[in-house]
Amino acid sequence: MKKRVLSGIQPTGSPHIGNYLGALKNWAKIQYDYDSIYCIVDLHAITIYQDPAELRGKILELAGMLLALGIDPKHSSLVVQSSVPEHAELAWMLTCVTPIGWLERMTQYKAKTEEQESISDGLLQYPVLMAADILLYQAHVVPVGDDQTQHLELARDIAQRFNSLYGETFTMPETRLPTHGARIMGLDDPDKKMSKSTTGEGHAISLLDPPDRIRKKLMRATTDSNPAVDLDTMGPGVSNLLSIYQAFTEASDDSIRNDFTGLRYGDLKKRVAEAVVAALEPMQQRYREITADSGYVAKVLAEGAERVTPAARDTVQKVKRAMGLYTP
Ligand code: TRP
Numbered sequence: 001m002k003k004r005v006l007s008g009i010q011p012t013g014s015p016h017i018g019n020y021l022g023a024l025k026n027w028a029k030i031q032y033d034y035d036s037i038y039c040i041v042d043l044h045a046i047t048i049y050q051d052p053a054e055l056r057g058k059i060l061e062l063a064g065m066l067l068a069l070g071i072d073p074k075h076s077s078l079v080v081q082s083s084v085p086e087h088a089e090l091a092w093m094l095t096c097v098t099p100i101g102w103l104e105r106m107t108q109y110k111a112k113t114e115e116q117e118s119i120s121d122g123l124l125q126y127p128v129l130m131a132a133d134i135l136l137y138q139a140h141v142v143p144v145g146d147d148q149t150q151h152l153e154l155a156r157d158i159a160q161r162f163n164s165l166y167g168e169t170f171t172m173p174e175t176r177l178p179t180h181g182a183r184i185m186g187l188d189d190p191d192k193k194m195s196k197s198t199t200g201e202g203h204a205i206s207l208l209d210p211p212d213r214i215r216k217k218l219m220r221a222t223t224d225s226n227p228a229v230d231l232d233t234m235g236p237g238v239s240n241l242l243s244i245y246q247a248f249t250e251a252s253d254d255s256i257r258n259d260f261t262g263l264r265y266g267d268l269k270k271r272v273a274e275a276v277v278a279a280l281e282p283m284q285q286r287y288r289e290i291t292a293d294s295g296y297v298a299k300v301l302a303e304g305a306e307r308v309t310p311a312a313r314d315t316v317q318k319v320k321r322a323m324g325l326y327t328p
Contacts, residue, residue, distance in 0.1 A: 013196030
């Protein structure tokens with residue numbers, strides 16, 4: 001039997017090339033080797049206020065984009081988290097075995113509380129819900145970016161604590177990151193990872209940006225004070241542009257060295273822009289086709305939820321029995 005892989009992405013902001021090269025491209029690649037479940041985690045999104053109409057639109061946009069970039073509903077279950085109520089149900093039961101201290105230590109929680117004026121209880125519970133996503137389906141492998149490794153460790157700790165209190169119930173998810181995607185930095189600030197929540201026109205390239213916008217953003221990207229590309233002394237901005245080029249074209253290190261050494265930055269940026277446009281255009285074309293049929297995305301999401309529901313119900317039933325809750 002194939003091992004189960006599970007991952008999640010929040011339907012906030014627009015997915016960008018950093019999300020694609022760092023995670024989503026890998027999701028599409030590994031779906032053939034695993035029994036894969038990919039979740040659009042709308043319940044995580046609302047831990048911070050979201051405009052309702054906008055959130056609704058973003059969920060469908062993200063689902064369409066995931067299909068366009070190669071998530072194949074024949075091989076993967078694409079699921080909107082809130083449409084399978086067992087995510088929230090299991091999260092409550094896990095909340096009851098999670099010491100508050102574990103949650104207060106989470107660095108992402110601490111960072112977010114510094115940004116927000118009013119902090120919801122949901123923000124503290126965020127990693128418990130993430131543990132529920134994973135443990136609900138007894139997932140073996142959870143591909144995430146390095147900013148999520150602490151949450152994954154917590155999911156393991158919660159599983160372990162539950163198992164020792166109530167008996168073996170959960171599969172221990174592996175914290176191993178299956179493959180390393182490229183870590184793409186902000187175009188305007190190459191010391192920071194490209195982020196959906198950072199605003200500013202020059203920061204990220206959205207997967208739906210038209211070619212002219214992509215070119216414009218890349219032409220304005222931060223470089224360094226060298227006159228031309230020098231792989232040995234380049235700064236983070238130039239290194240980031242080359243990473244983007246290499247991740248999209250899968251060019252070898254040798255060919256990067258040969259092709260780019262000595263190239264002036266204007267020309268470097270043009271070449272990167274053409275590689276990005278060439279990779280995104282077919283994806284955007286598929287996105288338009290997929291979303292032109294208004295019922296298609298909804299149908300895929302309904303099928304995804306239906307397919308994973310038996311496993312979700314099975315786990316919740318087990319947990320209820322283990323804890324002594326009423327199971328008629
Ligand atoms: N917290 C993850 C992120 O921001 C998203 C997420 C939610 C997730 N549930 C998950 C990732 C379960 C992996 C598994 O990237």
